[in-house]
Amino acid sequence: MDDGAIWTGDAERLAARVRAYNPKSDADLIRRAYVYGAQMHEGQYRHSGEPYITHPVAVAMVLAEQQLDDATIVTALLHDTIEDTRSTYGEISNTFGHEIADLVDGVTKLTKLQLSSTETKQAENFRKLFMAMSRDMRVILVKLADRLHNMRTIKSMRPDKQEQKARETMDIYAPLAGRMGMQWMREELEDLAFGVLNPEGRQSIIRRFVTLQRETGDVVDKITADIRIELDRAGIAGEVQGRAKKPFSIWRKMEEKKIGFSRLSDIYGFRVIVDTEEACYRVLGAIHQRWRAVPGRFKDYISQPKSNGYRSIHTTVSGRDGKRVEVQIRTRAMHEVAETGVAAHWSYRDGQRVENPFAVDPKGWISDLTEQFDAAADHDEFLEAVKLEMYTDQVFCFTPKGEVVKLPKGATPLDFAYAIHTRIGDRAVGAKVDAIRVPLWHRLRNGQSVEILTAEGQSPQASWLDLAVTGRAKSAIRKTLREADRDRFIRLGTELLRVAFDQIDKRVTQKVLTTAARALGLSSPDDLLAQLGSAEIETRRVIEALYPGLSVDNRDEIDAAAAIVGLDPEAAFRRARCCQPLPGERIVGITYRGEGVLVHAIDCETLIDYENEPERWIDLAWHAGNHPPVHDTTFDLTIANDAGVLGRICTLIGAQKANISDLNFLERRQDFFRVKIDVEVKSVEHMHAVRMALDAEPDVATIERVRDPGRLL
Incomplete structure (x- = not known):
């Protein structure tokens, strides 16, 4: 194929886009990559019928919009060559160098991961994903851009494939983009996936927006003008941006709050971009002086930045006609990081890498993110830790010395203690939050000062696993419990397994133990017995792994009236209808004078109503064993x-x-x-x-x- 014929408009526009922010860009390198990719993909077509090369070019253009370096742009052009063509790692290395070959190989390995498979395999895939990110985070940037273009063109795929890709995007790629600080990409990925998974829901939101605009006019333009007037009065130079929130963001708020569209107030978002940090706080003062602030909706991420480098002030006020309006205030440098997140580390301008003081070191960021996962003893632990850290918002609390501790939303003093040091967590007996004594299961809020109370001789209890939220705390508790009670658990596990095997007329032998341990992904029979004894694995799982089809449901059932651990023998209890907790779920009790205890699932939203009444909370757990179907x-x-x-x-x-x-x-x-x-x-x-x-x-x-x-x- 003639090179001149390949060097077409798409490639020229890409090279021009890169030169616009990086005049020192190697245009010849980009040209050669395009020619090579076009040759490798010749004869291949997308589901839409377009030549396949249009996809790598589109992915490269997404990354060029983030002003990324030449190596990342070239990797985007070549990202499918090793997987889908006759190209090899060695050939790319010889033609484009080791750095680009390694990046293309990393993207290829990520593409081969089936992230929507079973839980155990998904945990292992998350490990591989984080390992790839730790080597060079540009790999995941290319993969995210690849997924974004695939979602933009998903309508040409089969319906079942659309649903699979959309679910995978919603569960994994969108939260990952958000955690990396690429909020614009997260919102677009979520909204594109939402359009596949619930097209009727998305269309209903859009229709209501159209109706609202017809009734009230362009609210965004009106409020934007209002904010500009206040900036002019205060003598502050700045840019004001406004927009309606994405349909999925609105749908999620409606689902979380269980309210209809007409009752949803903060459906518009506005952004003020100024030159200095001092101006940010002046803007905040001007806005609060003009409109009434909504309590509990103020966050200062400038003084307490997120781990991905995000800095901004968030406030919500009652604006025009009483409508709630969310306003984000930041400097231009902060805005660049807010738009590109961790990717800002590789951004170029005028041929030079941008020295943005707010861009985080990606190696440090990924190291901090993965450090707590290294101690996970098994796949389930690791997956639990990953999901907790990726899918939750953060709260910022302070030590007595004023140091900031970042925790996921819903964290407890136990999580705070283990975030400081494992030794402090192991010895925790209570906590003081803003100088008030609270139990270890108290939920922490933004800005609170936390002091952990410790005692010599204290050690972790099994019930702490239900109180802790972070993967770091749970892993540390499990590790200490295993080490302290390992011998006792092995003896108990041996007896539990013997009794269970007697019920199905089988004998426990060393070979049986070795086979069962291997089937459950454990390193030794002792590990299997220890986890049986500590109730981390049920004997039923061992029997199902060795003898599918056999049942131990005939073992003695637990009395439903005495199914709860942690209550006085005569105490009456009821399961709350608001969450319908089941044996095996984490639970907590709320006392009612003269009416006993109401048992809730630990994640029940109703528990928020009792956060200021810690004296009514009781730490509970279900009895281990065979519960009746009641x-x-x-x-x-x-x-x-x-x-x-x-x-x-x-x-x-x-x-x-x-x-x-x-x-x-x-x-x-x-x-x-x-x-x-x-x-x-x-x-x-x-x-x-x-x-x-x-x-x-x-x-x-x-x-x-x-x-x-x-x-x-």
């Missing part, structure tokens, strides 16, 4: 309106040894029914088994476990 849980199903469907669903539930206690029709349509079914199950694992069986039924379109805070007992 714990009701509610499913919301959409099923086909066809003969025999409802009967098959009832049969499926019965086959899982669960009981239907109530059934109501919520909607009746020509082609489908929506049904609410109350099912009595043994545990959260039993509930998942029932749900999985129903989800696998072809005539079940959707299934959701209902946990409605409005349905209290």
